[in-house]
Amino acid sequence: MNKFLKRLGVTLLFIVFFVYILLDVDFNNKRPVIGLFKSITHSDSALEIVDFSVDKPKSNKVRPPANPDRNPYYGDLHVHTKYSFDAYVFGVTASPDDAYEFAKGKGILHPLGYEMKLQEPLDFYSVTDHGFYMGMIQAYADTTTDISQNDFAEPFHNLNAPENLVVESAGQRSNIFSNVLGAAIAKPVPWWHPRTLKAWFTNNTQLALESFEYNIHKSAWADVARSANEHNDPGHFTTFIGYEFTTSTDTEGGNLHRNVIFNSSKAPIRPWTRIDSINPEDLWTWQDGLREKGIDTVSMPHNSNGSNGQMFEMETFKGNALNRKYAEQRMRNEPLVEITQVKGTSDTHPLLSPDDDWADFEIMDKRVGSRPPTYSKPSGGYVREAYLNGLTLDWTNQGNPYKFGLIGSSDTHTGAGSFDESNYWSKIGLLDGDGINRGSIPVSPEQEQLLIDYMNAFNQPNALIELEAGKFANTGFTQWGASGLAVAWAEENTRESIFNAFKRKETFATTGTRIAVRFFAGYDLKTIDLDSDTLVSQAYKKGVTMGSDILNKGEIAPDFLVWAQGDKNGAPLQRIQIIKGWIDMQSGTPYEKVFDVVCSDGMSVDPLTNKCPDNGARVNINDCSISQNVGATELKSVWVDPEFDPTVKSFYYVRVLENPTCRWSTWDAVKSGNTPREDLHQTIQERAWSSPIWYIPAINEFTIIPLGGTVAIGDE
Amino acid sequence: MKTKLFLFFIIGLSIYLIDIGLNSSDNTKEIYISDQEVLSLVSAWESQVGRKPTEDEITRIINNLIEEEILYREALLLGLDQEDRIIKRRLAQKISFLKQETSTDKPSNDDLIEYYENNKDRYYIKSAYTFTHHFFSAENSSLIRSTNGFEEILNGSISIESDPFFLGKNFINKNEDEISRNFGKLFSQNFKEDIKTNEWMGPLKSSFGHHIIKVNNTIPGYYPLITEILNQVEIDLLAEKRDSAIKDYINSVKLEYKIFVNKNLEY
Numbered sequence: 001m002n003k004f005l006k007r008l009g010v011t012l013l014f015i016v017f018f019v020y021i022l023l024d025v026d027f028n029n030k031r032p033v034i035g036l037f038k039s040i041t042h043s044d045s046a047l048e049i050v051d052f053s054v055d056k057p058k059s060n061k062v063r064p065p066a067n068p069d070r071n072p073y074y075g076d077l078h079v080h081t082k083y084s085f086d087a088y089v090f091g092v093t094a095s096p097d098d099a100y101e102f103a104k105g106k107g108i109l110h111p112l113g114y115e116m117k118l119q120e121p122l123d124f125y126s127v128t129d130h131g132f133y134m135g136m137i138q139a140y141a142d143t144t145t146d147i148s149q150n151d152f153a154e155p156f157h158n159l160n161a162p163e164n165l166v167v168e169s170a171g172q173r174s175n176i177f178s179n180v181l182g183a184a185i186a187k188p189v190p191w192w193h194p195r196t197l198k199a200w201f202t203n204n205t206q207l208a209l210e211s212f213e214y215n216i217h218k219s220a221w222a223d224v225a226r227s228a229n230e231h232n233d234p235g236h237f238t239t240f241i242g243y244e245f246t247t248s249t250d251t252e253g254g255n256l257h258r259n260v261i262f263n264s265s266k267a268p269i270r271p272w273t274r275i276d277s278i279n280p281e282d283l284w285t286w287q288d289g290l291r292e293k294g295i296d297t298v299s300m301p302h303n304s305n306g307s308n309g310q311m312f313e314m315e316t317f318k319g320n321a322l323n324r325k326y327a328e329q330r331m332r333n334e335p336l337v338e339i340t341q342v343k344g345t346s347d348t349h350p351l352l353s354p355d356d357d358w359a360d361f362e363i364m365d366k367r368v369g370s371r372p373p374t375y376s377k378p379s380g381g382y383v384r385e386a387y388l389n390g391l392t393l394d395w396t397n398q399g400n401p402y403k404f405g406l407i408g409s410s411d412t413h414t415g416a417g418s419f420d421e422s423n424y425w426s427k428i429g430l431l432d433g434d435g436i437n438r439g440s441i442p443v444s445p446e447q448e449q450l451l452i453d454y455m456n457a458f459n460q461p462n463a464l465i466e467l468e469a470g471k472f473a474n475t476g477f478t479q480w481g482a483s484g485l486a487v488a489w490a491e492e493n494t495r496e497s498i499f500n501a502f503k504r505k506e507t508f509a510t511t512g513t514r515i516a517v518r519f520f521a522g523y524d525l526k527t528i529d530l531d532s533d534t535l536v537s538q539a540y541k542k543g544v545t546m547g548s549d550i551l552n553k554g555e556i557a558p559d560f561l562v563w564a565q566g567d568k569n570g571a572p573l574q575r576i577q578i579i580k581g582w583i584d585m586q587s588g589t590p591y592e593k594v595f596d597v598v599c600s601d602g603m604s605v606d607p608l609t610n611k612c613p614d615n616g617a618r619v620n621i622n623d624c625s626i627s628q629n630v631g632a633t634e635l636k637s638v639w640v641d642p643e644f645d646p647t648v649k650s651f652y653y654v655r656v657l658e659n660p661t662c663r664w665s666t667w668d669a670v671k672s673g674n675t676p677r678e679d680l681h682q683t684i685q686e687r688a689w690s691s692p693i694w695y696i697p698a699i700n701e702f703t704i705i706p707l708g709g710t711v712a713i714g715d716e
Numbered sequence: 717m718k719t720k721l722f723l724f725f726i727i728g729l730s731i732y733l734i735d736i737g738l739n740s741s742d743n744t745k746e747i748y749i750s751d752q753e754v755l756s757l758v759s760a761w762e763s764q765v766g767r768k769p770t771e772d773e774i775t776r777i778i779n780n781l782i783e784e785e786i787l788y789r790e791a792l793l794l795g796l797d798q799e800d801r802i803i804k805r806r807l808a809q810k811i812s813f814l815k816q817e818t819s820t821d822k823p824s825n826d827d828l829i830e831y832y833e834n835n836k837d838r839y840y841i842k843s844a845y846t847f848t849h850h851f852f853s854a855e856n857s858s859l860i861r862s863t864n865g866f867e868e869i870l871n872g873s874i875s876i877e878s879d880p881f882f883l884g885k886n887f888i889n890k891n892e893d894e895i896s897r898n899f900g901k902l903f904s905q906n907f908k909e910d911i912k913t914n915e916w917m918g919p920l921k922s923s924f925g926h927h928i929i930k931v932n933n934t935i936p937g938y939y940p941l942i943t944e945i946l947n948q949v950e951i952d953l954l955a956e957k958r959d960s961a962i963k964d965y966i967n968s969v970k971l972e973y974k975i976f977v978n979k980n981l982e983y
Contacts, residue, residue, distance in 0.1 A: 054947065056947060057943050057944050057945070057946055057947075058944065059940065059944045059945070060940070060944065061841055061940070062844050062889045062935055063889070064888055064889045064890060064894075065888050065889070067884065069884055071883065072883075097951060120897055121893075121897075151759045151762075154756055154759060154760060155760045230947060230951075516882060516883075518882075530880075531879055531880060532880060533878075533880045533881075533885050534880075535880045536880075536884070563882065565882040565883075565924065568899075568900040568922075568923030568924070569900075569923075632855055633853065633854045633855060633923065633924045633925065634853060634855060634882060634924065
C-alpha cells in the first residue's frame with residue numbers, strides 16, 4: 001500500500017513536471033502548446049465586431065460629385081478628449097461631440113475658459129483617445145460611480161469639477177499624471193478571483209486588473225464610435241472611429257505610440273491596448289485578424305522623435321533580425337507615419353542631416369513622457385533616416401519595412417487642434433494653456449513660486465531660466481509648436497475615398513498651414529504643357545503620384561512634376577525642394593541630398609549649390625509683420641535628377657517652404673508686450689512634405705508591396 | 717420690577733460677553749484632523765509610492781496638514797481671502813458646477829421643435845453653385861491678362877489663353893463657404909443667390925490671381941425639415957440646456973443685487 005502511494009506520488013510529480021515543461025516550451029518567442037490550448041478554449045474579445053452605426057434621417061443636401069483628378073482634403077487624425085486618461089487629468093472636459101463640432105468650425109472652450117476656434121474648418125477629423133483605460137479616469141473622478149469608491153480612485157475625485165480647473169492645480173495634476181496613474185493601473189486582482197479566469201478565457205488581460213471596470217471602458221469606446229458615426233457627413237465632412245495604441249519599450253521608455261483608425265462604422269467591442277500587449281507586432285496581428293473579418297484599419301506611428309531611436313529600429317521588438325515577413329506585415333498595417341505634431345517634427349535632425357539647411361526645425365529632443373525629461377537619441381527616430389535604412393534593409397534582402405507615406409496631425413488633448421502660430425493653445429489643457437506656463441512670457445514672483453512647486457511635483461529640474469528677456473518657465477513646452485495637418489488626395493470627401501488615399505499613401509503633411517502640393521513621376525512628363533488645364537489628368541495618366549513606386553525604364557531618368565499652391569491666409573511660398581535618398585549599391589551605404597527645384601520671385605536655382613538665392617523675405621519681430629510682395633502664390637516645375645543612376649535604389653520626396661513668419665513663442669511675447677526669448681527660434685518657415693516616390697531599379701522577390709498595392713509604371 | 721429687568725439684562729449681557737470672549741478664541745484655535753482626512757492622504761501616499769508610509773512619514777503627512785490648516789486660518793484672520801481673484805474664481809466655479817449638474821433629461825418633441833424654430837438659421841443649408849472659370853495666376857500680371865481675356869470672350873472667342881488652376885476648372889455644387897476655402901473670401905463674396913447664370917463674368921480677384929467665371933447652375937438655399945437633422949438638434953438642445961441652467965440661476969439671483977460699475981473708466 002505504502003509502496004503504491006509512493007509510486008503514485010512520484011508519477012503525479014512527474015506528470016506535473018512534464019505538463020509544466022510542455023506548456024512552457026518557448027519556440028521562436030512563442031509558446032506553441034499554450035497557444036494551441038488557448039485557440040481551442042478561448043474567445044477573443046478584441047475581435048468581436050459591433051456595428052456602431054447611428055440611425056440618421058435622410059438628408060436632401062446636395063453632394064458634390066467625385067473629382068477624378070482628386071481634391072486635397074485637410075484633417076487631423078490625432079485628437080484626445082476627456083476619455084483619455086491623461087487628458088482628463090489635464091483638466092479637459094471636451095467630449096468627442098465637442099471635438100467634431102470644433103473641426104466643423106464651431107468655437108469650443110479651453111479648460112482655462114477662452115474660446116478655441118479654427119480660422120477655416122477641416123474636411124476630416126478622428127478622435128483618437130488613448131485605448132488603455134479609456135474612460136476610466138472620468139469614472140474615478142465622478143464620485144457617484146461604484147468604482148470611484150475604491151481607494152485607488154480617491155486622488156482623482158472631482159478632479160475636473162470647475163473649481164479645480166485652474167492653473168494653480170497644475171502641480172497636483174502633474175503629480176497624478178506621473179505617479180498615481182502608474183500605481184493605480186498596475187495592480188491585478190488575486191489569481192483565484194473569477195475575473196482572472198474571465199480574463200484568461202476571453203483573452204482580455206485588463207479584466208484582471210483591480211482598478212478596471214469593463215462596462216465603463218466599453219461604454220466610453222461606444223461613445224467615441226457613436227460620435228464619429230453621428231458626425232460623419234458624406235460629401236461634406238468625414239470622421240473615422242479611432243484610438244491611440246499607447247505603448248513603449250519597457251526598459252528605456254522608447255515611445256512606440258500609434259493611432260489606429262477604422263474604415264467602417266463597425267469596430268471591435270473594445271480597442272486592442274498596451275494591456276493586451278506592449279509589442280506593436282501584436283497590434284498588427286490583431287489588425288490582420290480584423291481585416292479577415294472585413295474591418296480594414298490603418299495604424300500610424302507618431303513622435304518617433306521622442307522614441308529614443310526605437311520607432312524605426314533595425315531589429316524587431318524582441319531584438320531579432322528584421323525579415324521580409326516583418327516588413328510585409330508592418331507595411332500592410334502601417335502605410336503612414338505622422339511626421340509633425342505639437343510635440344515636434346520628425347523629418348530629420350541636424351545631427352542626422354548636417355548638410356540640410358532646414359533640418360533644425362521644431363526639434364523636440366526628449367523622450368515622450370519621461371520624468372525627468374530625458375534626451376532621446378536621434379538615430380532611429382526620424383523619417384528620412386528610416387527611409388534610408390529601409391533601402392539598406394531592402395539591399396540586404398530583409399525587405400523594406402519603412403516604405404511609408406506622410407501625414408501630420410495635432411495630438412491635441414483638448415479636443416481642439418492648435419494649428420495657427422498666432423493663435424496657439426498648445427495641447428495639454430491647464431498645464432500649457434497660457435504663455436507663462438509654456439515659457440514664452442516671463443513669470444512674476446508669485447508665479448515663480450507656483451512653478452517651483454509644480455516642478456517639484458513633476459520631478460522636473462531646471463524649472464526656471466534667466467535670460468536677457470526675463471525669467472521664464474523652462475519646462476520643455478518651449479519645444480512644442482502649432483502643428484500639423486494630414487492631407488489626403490481623394491476623389492470625394494467620404495470615409496471610403498479618404499481611407500483609400502491613406503492606403504495608397506497619396507498624402508502629404510503640413511505644419512498647420514494649408515499649403516497644397518502635387519507630385520508626379522513619369523517617363524515623359526516633360527511633354528505635358530505646364531500651362532494646360534488638363535495638366536493634372538495627363539500627369540495621372542502618364543505617371544505615378546506620391547506614395548507610389550516608379551520602376552526602371554532602361555537608362556532613362558524619370559521626370560518629376562511638382563506643383564505647390566500657397567495658403568491663402570498664410571505667408572507666400574519661398575521654394576520647392578526635392579529630397580533624395582539613395583544607397584551605394586556595392587555596400588548599402590545610405591546618402592541623402594536636398595535639391596531646390598523651384599524658386600519664388602522668378603529666381604533660378606544655382607546649379608552648383610542646388611539652392612535658390614535669398615528672396616529677401618523678412619519678419620519684423622516687434623509686431624510679426626512680414627515683407628510684402630515677396631514670395632509666390634504658386635510654384636510649378638518639371639525636374640530631372642542631375643545625378644540619376646538607373647541601377648540605384650532611391651526615393652524622392654517634396655518639401656515646400658513658406659517665407660518665414662513668427663513662431664508662436666514670438667507671437668505670445670509680442671501680444672503681451674514682452675521681448676521674445678533669445679534662446680528660442682523667433683521665426684519658423686511653415687512647410688509641407690509629400691509622401692515619397694520610390695525608384696525601383698528591378699523588382700525581386702524581396703520587394704515589398706504595401707497595403708493598397710503599389711501603383712507603378714515602367715517597363716510594361 | 718424695573719431693577720429686576722435691568723439686573724437680568726446685565727447678567728445676560730455679561731454671559732454673552734464671556735461667551736464671546738471664551739468661544740471666539742477657542743473656536744478659531746482648535747484644529748480637528750478627521751480620521752477620514754488622514755486615511756485618504758495615507759492612501760494617496762501609498763498609491764504614489766507603492767508602500768505604506770512609515771510612522772515618521774505619517775507624522776510628516778499629519779504635520780503638513782496641520783501647518784496648512786494653521787496658515788489657512790491665519791490667512792483668513794488677516795483677510796487674505798478677500799479680493800483674491802483665484803479664490804473668487806474657485807468659489808464661483810464650484811457653485812456653477814453644482815447648478816449645472818441638475819439638468820440632463822431627454823428633451824420632448826415639443827422642446828425640440830421649439831428649439832429648432834428659434835435657431836433655424838443655424839441649420840440653414842446654403843445655396844450651392846456650379847461654375848467654370850478661366851484662371852490667370854498672380855505670378856504673371858493677372859489683372860491685365862484677365863481683362864484682355866474677358867474682352868476676347870465677349871467678342872466671341874471660344875478658347876482663350878489662361879493658366880491651369882491648382883484645384884481644377886469646374887466646381888460643382890459648392891456653397892459659399894466651400895468656395896471661400898478654395899479661392900479665399902474676396903472671391904467667394906461674389907456668390908449670392910441672384911448671381912447671373914450662363915453668362916461670363918469677371919475678372920474677379922481671388923487669393924491666387926484673377927478669374928473669369930460662368931455660373932451654370934444655382935441650387936437655392938433652404939431650411940431643412942426638422943426630421944432631417946433631428947439628431948443634431950437634440951445634441952445642440954442638450955448642450956444649450958446645460959449652459960442655460962447656470963445662466964438662469966445667475967439671472968434669478970442677479971435681481972437681488974445692485975451693481976455699480978464706473979462708466980467713465982478709461983481702458
